[in-house]
Amino acid sequence: MVAQVAVSLDGRTAGFDADLARYYAMATLWQEDVTLVGADTILAQESMLRAAQRSAESGARGAGPLLAVVDGRGRIREWDALRALGHWSDVLALYADQTPARPPDATTRELVAGYEQVDLEEVLDRLGERGARVVRVESGGELIAVLLELGLVDELALLVHPVIVGAGQPWCGTTGVRLEHAGTEVFAGGVVWSRYCVS
Known part of the structure; x- marks a missing residue:
């Protein structure tokens, strides 16, 4: 599993203009089978998803990876819009046993793992x-x-932008994770691509 994140120099993921073209160009390096995202990432883009759905053919499927969304509290409603974007081969909702009931006419594929919250280890096994x-x-x-x-991440890839945001939470509050440097590349404009293996 590789974790990829675009951050500011002070470790924020919001409050600056990320180089998304480079971010997604670098993402192709792994040719992943599954793109795993959290509900908050999708919810932050809901208005864009609704606008995109109006201009996309409903139900379009791409040849890309499966999009798996961790939604233990059942907050996402724009499943059809996600599917219609066509970036992914399909969309999979990751729920727990205690996730609120979905509408009876829901068509999104589901994987239920864990009781109160989504069991990520079980998800990866399945x-x-x-x-x-x-x-x-x-x-x-x-x-x-x-x-x-x-301990589920094998590689961490950071696209560090030369800006200090100064507000908001740092992207990661985890401590004590040992990393081994695997490579760094500097791009025009001072954007730095750093990759680390997780020890």
Whole structure:
């Protein structure tokens, strides 16, 4: 599993203009089977999703990876809009036993793992049983922090932007994770791409 995140120099994931073109260009390096995201990442883009759905063909499917969304509290409503974007082969909702009931006409595929919250270790095991070998996590930080604490991340890739935001929470509150430097590349404008193996 590789965790990829765009951050400011002071470790924030919001409050600056991220180089998204470079971020997604670098994401292609892993050719992941599954893109794992948290509900907050999707909820932050709901208005964009609604606008995109109006201009996209409903139900369009891409040849890309499976999008798996951790939504233990059942907050996401724009599943059809996500699917219609066509970036992913399909969309999978990751729920826990105690996730609020979904509408009876819901068409999104579900994987239920864990009781009160989504059991991420079980999710990865079950995705592996379905043939997934490479999982890339795309998150604002909270999901990555949990995965690091559980020891589930193999590689951490940071796209560091030369800006100090000065407000908001740092992307990761996890401590004591030992990293081994795997490479650094500096791009025009001072954006730094750093990769680390998790010891």
